[in-house]
Amino acid sequence: MTAYRFCRSDDIALLVDGLNRCWSPYFPGEPPMTPVLFKRSIRDLQVWCSSCMVAFSGSDPVAVLIGAKRPSGTLVHRIAVHPEHQRQGHGRHLLASLGSKLAILGPPRIVAEVPETLAGASELFSASGYAREALLTDYVWQGEEHEVARAGQPGRFVIPVTVDDLAANGLLGEASSDLCWKRSVETLTARKDDITGLAVASDERIEACLLYVAGLDPEGNGEAGRASAAAAEIVALRTFIDDDGAGLKQLLSRLAARGIRTVWFPKVHPAEFPSEVLETLGFRPAGGHLLFVAKARSE
Numbered sequence: 597m598t599a600y601r602f603c604r605s606d607d608i609a610l611l612v613d614g615l616n617r618c619w620s621p622y623f624p625g626e627p628p629m630t631p632v633l634f635k636r637s638i639r640d641l642q643v644w645c646s647s648c649m650v651a652f653s654g655s656d657p658v659a660v661l662i663g664a665k666r667p668s669g670t671l672v673h674r675i676a677v678h679p680e681h682q683r684q685g686h687g688r689h690l691l692a693s694l695g696s697k698l699a700i701l702g703p704p705r706i707v708a709e710v711p712e713t714l715a716g717a718s719e720l721f722s723a724s725g726y727a728r729e730a731l732l733t734d735y736v737w738q739g740e741e742h743e744v745a746r747a748g749q750p751g752r753f754v755i756p757v758t759v760d761d762l763a764a765n766g767l768l769g770e771a772s773s774d775l776c777w778k779r780s781v782e783t784l785t786a787r788k789d790d791i792t793g794l795a796v797a798s799d800e801r802i803e804a805c806l807l808y809v810a811g812l813d814p815e816g817n818g819e820a821g822r823a824s825a826a827a828a829e830i831v832a833l834r835t836f837i838d839d840d841g842a843g844l845k846q847l848l849s850r851l852a853a854r855g856i857r858t859v860w861f862p863k864v865h866p867a868e869f870p871s872e873v874l875e876t877l878g879f880r881p882a883g884g885h886l887l888f889v890a891k892a893r894s895e
Contacts, residue, residue: 598651598652598653598658598684598686599651599652600649600650600651600652600689600690600693601649601650601652602646602647602648602649602693602697603645603646603648603649603650604645604646605645605646607645607648607650608631608634608635608645609631610650610657611634611645611648611650611660611662612629612630612631612634613657614650614657614659614660615629615634615660615662615674615676616628616629617656617657617658617660617678618657618658618659618660618676618677618678619660619674619676621678621679622676622679637662637664637673639786640778640783640786640787641664641671641673641777641778641783641786642664642665642666642782642786643662643663643664643665643673644663644664644665647663647664647665647670647694647697647698648660648661648662648663649661649663649690649693649694651677651686651689651690653681657678658677658678658680658681658686659675659676659677659678659681659686659687659690660674660675660676660690661674661675661690661691661694662674662675663694664777665703666703666771666780666782667703667771668703668705668771668773669703669704669705669706669707670694670698670703670705670706670707670892671706671707671708671709671777672691672694672706672707672708672721673777675687675690675691675708675717675720687720687724688720688723688724691720691721691724691726692724694706694892695725695890695892695893695894696892696893696894697892698892699892699893699894700894702892703892704891704892705889705890705891705892706726706889706890706891706892707777707887707888707889707890708721708726708887708888709732709776709777709863709885709886709887709888710885710886710888711883711884711885711886712731712883712884712885712886713883718886718888721888721890722888724890725890725893726888726889726890727888727889727890728886728887728888729887729888729889730865730866730867730886730887731866731884731885731886731887732776732862732863732864732865732884732885732886732887733863733864733866733871733881733883733884734860734861734862734863734864734881734882734883734884734885735860735861735862735864735874735879735880735881735882736858736859736860736861736879736880736882737848737858737859737861737877737878737879737880738857738858738859738878739848739849739851739852739856739857739858739859751798751799752796752797752798752803752843752846753796753797753798754794754795754796754797754846754847754850755794755795755797756792756793756794756795757793757794757795757802757805757807758788758791758793759784759785759788759791759793759807760788761793761795762793762795762802762805762807762832763785765802767802767805767834767836768781768784768785769781769834774865774867774868775865775868776862776863776864776865776885778831778862778863779831779832779862779863783831784807784831784832787809787831790809791807791808791809791831792807792808792809792810793805793806793807793808793832794806794847794850794851795847796843796846796847801836802836803835803836803837803839803843804834804835804836804837804839804843804844804846804847805832805833805834805836805847806830806832806833806844806847806848806851807830807831807832807833808828808829808830808831808851808856808859809828809829809831810827810828810856811827811828826855826856826857826858827856827857827858827859827860828851828856828858828859828860829859829860829861829862830859830860830861833847833861833869841873841876841877844877845877845878848877848878860882861874861879863884863885865887
């Protein structure tokens with residue numbers, strides 16, 4: 597008989613074991629979960645142990661759900677059923693239990709960002725009452741030497757910038773459903789010590805900015821990626837004036853000048869950046885995630 601339960605803050609070891617037993621078989625290229633990595637997800641993504649569940653068969657975890665919680669909603673960050681226990685209703689039971697709890701405690705909005713290649717996961721969310729709201733597209737930019745040579749705008753300068761600098765100037769933005777969870781304002785603030793930034797500035801103002809995490813190869817497996825000194829992941833890309841993308845091109849060229857030749861811009865909502873704008877900057881689509889949304893309700 598299968599038992600299900602929500603977790604507590606002292607259940608991190610149990611959740612780590614559940615992920616390694618149930619999630620890792622589907623993503624063998626990802627490093628195993630550890631307590632240190634799990635605690636980082638608590639810091640960076642606001643994973644709440646009380647929004648996480650484990651299903652047991654005897655003493656062994658057979659399914660796991662990891663939930664991250666903010667005032668705006670809850671993210672089903674990961675959900676997985678052990679390969680030997682599929683098609684037994686565990687996934688739907690986990691989602692229904694989370695929805696029932698949030699219907700009482702809130703917040704009512706629940707989201708999931710599912711790789712479009714995982715058809716089974718998409719079917720699970722659809723069957724559990726989640727509606728597909730948008731396609732979040734992953735983009736890749738490849739820097740070339742001739743782009744570096746063209747960089748530069750008269751009267752404008754590329755300067756280093758931090759998350760705190762942008763916040764102090766009112767440029768970091770606010771919580772928005774048009775941003776994926778890992779590039780939201782809350783995540784940028786939590787990860788600020790890991791993030792490097794560049795901005796185009798005139799004498800009067802900051803005109804464009806780019807925040808990135810260096811050393812992540814977008815061709816790695818899953819979301820973990822793999823280390824590469826010539827790669828980076830964009831966590832924020834914004835322009836504050838209408839200059840046909842000149843400032844953003846200058847910032848991308850500066851990355852290439854630093855030896856970063858592959859830039860990954862993941863999970864872009866169509867309302868965040870129209871595809872034609874990114875393609876003008878030199879980005880190309882390289883996969884995507886389906887954004888599923890549901891409102892918490894009691895079963």
